[in-house]
Amino acid sequence: MDRSANNHVTEPIGILGGTFDPIHFGHLRPALDVAEQLGLANIRLIPSARPPHRTQPEASPEQRLAMLHLAIKNTEHFVVDDRELHRQGESYTVDTLLSLRQEFPETPLFLLIGMDAFLDIQTWHQWQRLITLAHIVVMQRPGESMSMSLDLDSWYQQHLASQDDRSFLAGKIWPLEVTQLAISATHIRLTIAQGLSPQFLLPDAVAQYIEQIGLYQNNP
Secondary structure: OHHHOOOOOOOOEEEEEEOOOOOOHHHHHHHHHHHHHHOOOEEEEEEOOOOOOOOOOOOOHHHHHHHHHHHHOOOOOEEEOOHHHHOOOOOOHHHHHHHHHHHOOOOOEEEEEEHHHHHOHHHOOOHHHHHHHOEEEEEEOOOOOOOOOHHHHHHHHHHEOOHHHOOOOOOOEEEEEOOOOOOOHHHHHHHHHOOOOOEOOEOHHHHHHHHHHOOOOOOO
């Protein structure tokens, strides 16, 4: 599998989870920004099987994997990692990080999440363990402000990173400004269901695959 090909990597790697239903430029461009700013060896794109905080994906696991592979073909910054699709039960991030930490015991791990997700992180399963297993990268749009609760702000300030912390295996929070792309998978699915073109919202190869198999055309 792709995910076992680089198990001796010691350079830092990024982790981006999601349903990827479908994968689009709003996922890929900000992740590339993070990879370049932090000098990551790669970003592992990990599709969720059973996300606990959102509705189940419309596309099947096999379809979402196919779209991921098409999206990153001939790129050097991304790796498809299907470990959550082979695990039973809810797709909890803490379990994924535990698995990655076992596979990469000497590698700094950087978990990429958006601002909205970070502000909601205290609702995640065993959320306080996340920082012990990986760094947390909070991807911010230009000019976006962070309005946190007092408890979350205290935790944030306690773990806020400096450039000297990049070699640590885990334990720090990295707020990074990324390219603003207001693209959502929901909008893409609705666009396709309405018979409109999703071109320039996602990679051409992914759009062609969606059209070929008729995916999302019956979205209510």
